[in-house]
Amino acid sequence: MKRPVAFFIIFALICYSSYAQNRWKIDVTNVDTTVVRGHLKLGGINPDGDKIVVNSHYLERNGEPIIPIFGEFHFSRYPADQWDQEIKKMKAGGITLIATYVFWSLHEPSEGHFYWDGDLDLRRFVELCGKNDMDVIVRVGPFDHGEWRNGGIPDWLYGRPIEIRSNDPEYLKYVERLYGQIGQQLKGQFHKDGGPIIGVQIENEYQHSAAPWGFTYDGAPRELTVARRDVGVTQIQVGINKSGNENSAIGAVHMKTLKKLAVDAGLIAPLYTATGWGYATIIEKESLPVMSAYAYPYWVDEPTPSPFYLYKDIHAKPDYEPVSYNPALYPSLGAELGTGMAVVYKKRPRVPQESLLPMMVREIGSGSNGLGFYMYHGGTTPSIGNHFYTEAFGLNLKSYDYQSPLGEFGFPEGSFYSLKVFNYFLRDFGATLAPCMTILPKTNPTTPANLNTLRYAVRSNGESGYVFMHNFQDHLKTSNIADNRIEVKATKGTYSFPNSGTFDLNVGSVAVLPFNIDFGGVKFKTAMIQPFCKVGNGYVFVSMKGLKPEIVLEGRHKVKGAKATVKGGDTVVSLPSGKAVEFSIDGVEFLLIPFEDALNAYTVNNRLFISNGIVCGHDTHELITTSPETEITVWPAANISVNNGSITKISSAFGSKWKVFLQEVKPALEIKKTDDRHIVLDASGMKWDGVNEVYLSFDYVGDRGICMMDGVLQTDNFYTSRPWLMGLKKYTDTLKDKEMYFYFVPMQKDAPYLSYLDSIPDFGGKKEYLSLPMPKVITEYKVTLVVK
Incomplete structure (x- = not known):
């Protein structure tokens, strides 16, 4: 029977796709999980019964590995x-x-x-x-x-x-x-x-x-x-x-x-x-x-x-x-x-x-x-x-x-x-x-120069565990590693990442993916999302670029807030890429956030905060930010007030979202560039009300910068291609009646460190080079948050 040309083209593409796919296989069934105990003269218990124990592989606190x-x-x-x-x-x-x-x-x-x-x-x-x-x-x-x-x-x-x-x-x-x-x-x-x-x-x-x-x-x-x-x-x-x-x-x-x-x-x-x-x-x-x-x-x-x-x-x-x-x-x-x-x-x-x-x-x-x-x-x-x-x-x-x-x-x-x-x-x-041992694939690269082979390892006890991977090598340039699929053979079956299709591991990316791991009573067969943290009785995961977010659960499960389909007896939960989503599985609450949001996420007192400022504290909540207008998302939802400034609730895809408005402060600093090498700071009029810290950022190009005050060297900087950042708070008392002097030394054309720099400036036929713009002033604020 004569077949149309299109059939052979499609068939060839399928064959090529299958051939081009990087399929990585690893067997963890024979892992040795032996742990030696009682041989080390280490460990102790405090008056409240807090007990620390050390074995041959990990530390334990109150019977739990840490x-x-x-x-x-x-x-x-x-x-x-x-x-x-x-x-x-x-x-x-x-x-x-x-x-x-x-x-x-x-x-x-x-x-x-x-x-x-x-x-x-x-x-x-x-x-x-x-x-x-x-x-x-x-x-x-x-x-x-x-x-x-x-x-x-x-x-x-x-x-x-x-x-x-x-x-x-x-x-x-x-x-x-x-x-x-x-x-x-x-x-x-x-x-x-x-x-x-x-x-x-x-x-x-x-x-x-x-x-x-x-x-x-x-x-x-x-x-x-x-x-x-x-x-x-x-x-x-x-x-x-x-x-x-x-x-x-x-x-x-x-x-x-x-x-x-x-x-x-x-x-x-x-x-x-x-x-x-x-x-x-x-x-x-x-x-x-x-x-x-x-x-x-x-x-x-x-x-x-x-x-x-x-x-x-x-x-x-x-x-x-x-x-x-x-x-x-x-x-x-x-x-x-x-x-x-x-x-x-x-x-x-x-x-x-x-x-x-x-x-x-x-x-x-x-x-x-x-x-x-x-x-x-x-x-x-x-x-x-x-x-x-x-x-x-x-x-x-x-x-x-x-x-x-x-x-x-x-x-x-x-x-x-x-x-x-x-x-x-x-x-x-x-x-x-911690109790999981490392198993390495036979394909494991043995030299830094091997940049095309997927770098991954598995930590497992034979039944469950995590897949670790990254795509980075110091002093060498890497490229995306495309069309990957990892198959982990364990005692309870084979676990595929992803469940179907392939993934790309982008330049600089990392991923830690669980298999056969229990989260709040919900056992994930596999997941193409990375565990991030626990918040109360809920769990937060992170989606990574190049990995299509999904969770595979054995058998049927009740899923709310996310698309779920049954395939081959498994429940496959499909999740959106690049945005946050709140969902539940069998009544357990989950939150998925993109990696970019995880960078700005913090847990304090059993709540998750996402903000472009740092949210920290122990018994209290503090926001440290360099912006007078800062957004904060809280999960689970909560009401927030601030001890200074004002706060407004705004719409949010999950939890509750707030915008904090602070009184912008422009520090009373007098900064003078007296010549091509010297900058003088007069902060005698500086008031610290409403200000947590003031930074000066010198984006200079030269050999080095030094800071002198009251005849004493305060700190110094060797130029490394990045701005020199200096905080003023620690010098508050002396700055009330003393000027601060910044002195910058030009870079020499034959300097021994030039090869370490991101780029070498154009000396234009001269033997030295110095570029010294005025410093940027960065004001940092600190606000106490009341969370209810």
Whole structure:
């Protein structure tokens, strides 16, 4: 029978479509879910019965698996009167645990004289964390690093006949005194007492890394803050140690000695942590080895694509391996996952904000059961006049912005919003995820250069779990990966993503998709939407670009507010792309919001808020915004009033929506550009009524900018292609009668850092370049919301 030409064209297109489709298959039926318990000398219970337990794969709290989310915030690098607000903002970002350093040299700048007041008030900071329901890990040193002068080892120890970072009795005498002081400050604040401190980090990067002593000479070899015997096994900053550690046995004794000194000083917590990367020495079975990943480090000579976007079994094979311990005995926990990076004068790596969420999805998808962000909140390194505490390595003398999600002055960067989408998922659904093991597909890329193969992994217990995927690689340009379909073979059947057809994974996109997971009594067979958070008895999900939103439920179910059809005995719930929808399944309430809305979504006191300002708080609700007109959507619906300004209800597709109107304030600032390199600020007439913060944004192009006031350097900035943002609130008192001077240095045509910049300016035949427009003034407001 003769067939029409159109038939063969259609047939050919179908065949081509089937051939071109990327079908990815993975079998999780034989996953080993063995967990070892009772072998670690860790854990504890508080007077209220709050119990923390550690097994070989994850942490448990009151019998439920948890995935902690650490945010590094150095209290001494930030004004004490703003700590409470910043802790609330970190909590709004999904942080569940704050890690902070105690810099020995700052608290004991001269021998025997300790300071614990003002911005150095460690106890006050911990108490504020507790009031905001935030757990704490105190990193007590004695060596911290943290881009701090001598890594925190006091200057007055230099040159003495003492072997620091060893069991030298004279050194231990000083450490014992330090720990004793910290113990006095924190008495009653540990978990065993009902306080917020659940962890203590002993030392840092021991027998792996060190800082240079601040006492140095131009051209002289760097002298490291280590015992002389450990010079050969020590490097500067994070890296791989393939040669091992000939002094590991001696180092292990020192670490156990430090822990004993800490316990004797009252530093008793359920968790003790120690750096685990690069053959660093831990306290065997008495501390958790915590890990790191820096894709944009300043300490390498030539930046190259990193392996930190390639899925692996990170529990069995940690990053920066080999390591000094048996990974099978400990959960994999990140503590220094680079959510930013310091810069030095010669090397100025800029961390793309879009790089951070894919890294974290890879980290958890690879089997980690804890995220730790270094830094999560930036700050300013204190100084005594113009005596600086910054590490002698060409760093900023004052600024410790670190390109953090919350910057030097608390201003949120793009990563604050994107990381929050993942943090909330881990916080609210970690109990189902933590016991799941990582299974890798046979197609798993093994080199960063493989950009065409879908990067994905599955975490499963054999019956249920999550599919993790992302499309990002540092230092390389990726493209969309189109027409994908993933089939997961589990013990209860095969789960397809999507149920029919294919999906595209766009450049920079991520997705975490559940299969056979129960949400409020409704078991999702599969879903092409990502779990976001719990709100009361309801659940919020996120739709991702390139993925057509749908839910597949086994059998028949009662669905309201969304289109549902029965296919092959399953109920398929079809949901709209790119917009929010409220629906219910068998009486359980669900809300689907686009990824763009999730970036601006917050949970406070069992409600979801979506706003272009930050909504935070603990017992109260606060709105922090840079716009005098701000919209807020609340789910479930609620009535809102404000303590200042006015508020109006407007129409909303779900929940209730409100518009807040504030009295616009134009700060009384007199800003003068006196010549091509200098800008002078006079804020003597500034009134702070109705204003939470005032930022100056300098969109200059040059070598560096510095800020001086009253003869003292206040902060500084190395140009990295992004504007320099500076907050004024911390300088309020001095600004009343002192001018602030900004001095900008031109970029040289032969500057060593030019290759790090987004673009190199046209020098026009000159040897230097400086573009200095007037700064932009950004006013920030804070409003108390009354929600009923």
